Amino acid sequence: MATPEFIVRLREKIGHDPLWLVGVTAYVEDADGRVLLGRRADTGEWALVYGINEPGEEPAVTVVREVREETGVDVEPRALVRVRASRHLTVYANGDQTQYLDLMFSCRLAEGGCAEPRVADDESLEVGWFAPDALPEPLAASTRERLGALAAWREAGSAEALFSLDA
Template identity: 60%
Template sequence: MTTPTFILELREHIGHAPLWLTGVCAYIVDDNGLLLLEQRSDTGKWALVSGIIEPGEQPADTVAREAKEETGVDVIVTDLVSVEADDHVTVYANGDRTQYLDHLFVAEVAPDGCSEPRVADDESLSVGWFDPDELPEPMTASSRERIAAARDFLRRRNDGDARAQFTFRGTTIRR
């Protein structure tokens, strides 16, 4: 995975010490309800499109940027599903340690944008549209959890459920 320049610069000062990062992932659907997934080059597992928020960047803009950079698909963000802190520290092969605050969004293909996925950078081995009931294997556990959360959110939203769909680690925030 390509490490953003700002992280490399921080690592020059803090070495491998734990670094708190904010990230995004997106449940991206097309007009037919198919889900956009990428097969990650670092693990070989299928996952939702995700990435690290750059300094000064809005989280929803990060979703659109990462979708375009990783899959070539143009998207618009429609909903924020959840904001959750990972409860574990990720340790990378080089010794870097991070913990993430992740924003889960729902997005759809932009009306006048590209909808044909392609491997657009070195972070993906493959990309494609999938039926959410027939997910490819192997898949990251975090993506499975986030897919379930997004589908539950969309079901409640589409049912006109007046309860808020936005959650913080089990705590519902009412809209």
Template identity: 60%
Template sequence: MTTPSFIIELRKKIGHELLWLNGVTGLVEDGHGRILLGQRSDTGQWAMVYGINEPGEQPGDTVVREIKEETGVDAEVTDLVAVVSSSEIITYANGDRTQYMDHSFLCRLKPGGNAEPFVGDDESLKVGWFSRDALPQPLAESTVDRLKIFDEYLRGKAAGDAHALFVTDNQLH
């Protein structure tokens, strides 16, 4: 996984201490109701596109950039679905500790943009479009949890009650 340079510089000063980061998740849907997933190279699990905000970068811009970098797909944000603060502290193999404030976005294909996914960086082994009733396995637990949040949002949107969800820990499981 490529660690952003600003995190490398921070780690020189704070070592493995807990670092609070803003993250993004993108659920990209195509015109056939399929969703874009990638098989992560670090875990082998299938997941939505995730990423970390660069300093000064807007979360919506981050998710579009991450989708392009990881899958080659040109997407655009349609909805802010949820803002979720994780209670889990993640400890990476090198000892670095982080927590995330995730901004989850519903995205669609950008008109006239690339819709054919390809592995765009070292974060994925495979990428592709999948029907919701035929998702590849194993799915990352975070993707399972976030799909529930997206589904709740989409049910509300279909009922005419679309608003971003501000999720509490007890809603995640």
């Protein structure tokens, strides 16, 4: 799991001080209602696909890139369903400190794209589709929380999306 080059350069200047980053999370559902999850190499937990937005990269483009890089699956973002600033300061093993603004997208499979997940990088041990009532364990606490937020969004009706990409 290589640290993005822009973060490496920033860390050369600021050391381990807190760094504010924009991240994206992908909720991907297939035609059977199954959810795409990856088992993370760093924690061993199952989680939604997420990653860091590169400087100047549109967040919707980031979510497409991250899903493809981590699972090989091609997606289309449909709606921005949540924007959340983390109050939690993440401290990594090397001492780096980070906080995230997470943009969660609801995505569908891209027409004509790859729908068969595979481990596509070193960030995941396994990837796959799972029925919402049969999610694998251990499931990351952050994924449980995000799935709860998605359920609340759906309850409110998808017309209540923060931002629709179907304009």
